[in-house]
Amino acid sequence: DIVMTQSPDSLAVSLGERATINCKSSQSVLYISNNKHYLAWYQQKPGQPPRLLMYWASTRESGVPDRFSGSGSGTDFTLTISSLQAEDVAVYYCQQYFSPLITFGQGTRLEIK
Amino acid sequence: QVQLVQSGAEVKKPGASVTVSCRASGNTFAGYPIHWVRQAPGQGLEWMGMINPSGGGSTFAQRLQGRVTVTSDTSTGTVYMEIRSLRFEDTAVYYCTRGLILGYDGRNNPLTAFDFWGQGTLVTVSS
Numbered sequence: 001d002i003v004m005t006q007s008p009d010s011l012a013v014s015l016g017e018r019a020t021i022n023c024k025s026s027q028s029v030l031y032i033s034n035n036k037h038y039l040a041w042y043q044q045k046p047g048q049p050p051r052l053l054m055y056w057a058s059t060r061e062s063g064v065p066d067r068f069s070g071s072g073s074g075t076d077f078t079l080t081i082s083s084l085q086a087e088d089v090a091v092y093y094c095q096q097y098f099s100p101l102i103t104f105g106q107g108t109r110l111e112i113k
Numbered sequence: 114q115v116q117l118v119q120s121g122a123e124v125k126k127p128g129a130s131v132t133v134s135c136r137a138s139g140n141t142f143a144g145y146p147i148h149w150v151r152q153a154p155g156q157g158l159e160w161m162g163m164i165n166p167s168g169g170g171s172t173f174a175q176r177l178q179g180r181v182t183v184t185s186d187t188s189t190g191t192v193y194m195e196i197r198s199l200r201f202e203d204t205a206v207y208y209c210t211r212g213l214i215l216g217y218d219g220r221n222n223p224l225t226a227f228d229f230w231g232q233g234t235l236v237t238v239s240s
Contacts, residue, residue: 036216038215038216038224042158049208049230049231049232049233050158050208050227052213052226052228055215055226091157097224097226098224099218099224100172100218100222100223100224101172101175102160102225103160104157104159104160107157107158
């Protein structure tokens with residue numbers, strides 16, 4: 001199985017500041033045939049199911065604010081929140097769908113400093 | 114409006130079985146695989162497996178193979194997930210989620226992210 005490793009495990013950022021969450025896959029999740037990275041990001045708030053934020057590593061799901069952006073290539077990816085808002089407090093997960101045997105990162109807890 | 118509505122919380126003893134249902138509204142199943150993801154208390158997300166309701170094909174995480182069965186009833190738009198031989202470590206919130214198909218692998222398995230989720234079902238295994 002592809003192992004997904006996120007860093008850091010937790011992060012505290014001041015309101016209005018940038019938050020950066022990293023995700024590393026144990027093998028490339030790039031499909032050469034279409035040059036797309038099979039990587040998604042989710043946000044989960046307490047007591048709620050996860051919410052899809054991003055797929056293809058950098059394509060925002062409908063309704064996701066543009067302060068959220070995704071980047072990266074090969075095995076290293078980043079989720080960036082450009083200006084942290086109070087409602088962004090949550091746990092964030094990356095997920096690979098390069099393989100039908102899906103795996104998630106362990107999660108990164110984002111809090112307000 | 115896509116909605117996935119799951120059955121209610123369950124408390125089971127070790128060694129028992131549990132079935133969690135997931136009913137879709139708005140013809141949600143048409144062409145979409147349904148996956149199951151679980152989350153132990155205070156822990157992260159664990160993918161369990163999936164079913165293609167229209168074709169019936171399924172795929173499971175290796176560590177759960179042999180203990181988990183997923184079936185679908187397209188007439189009612191409901192997917193069922195059964196876990197047998199329950200263990201304490203199966204205590205978790207179980208989510209059904211719709212697969213957003215973003216490609217296919219060499220064996221024509223769908224490659225998906227998850228765009229709609231059920232509300233979650235807490236299964237507690239306790240003696």
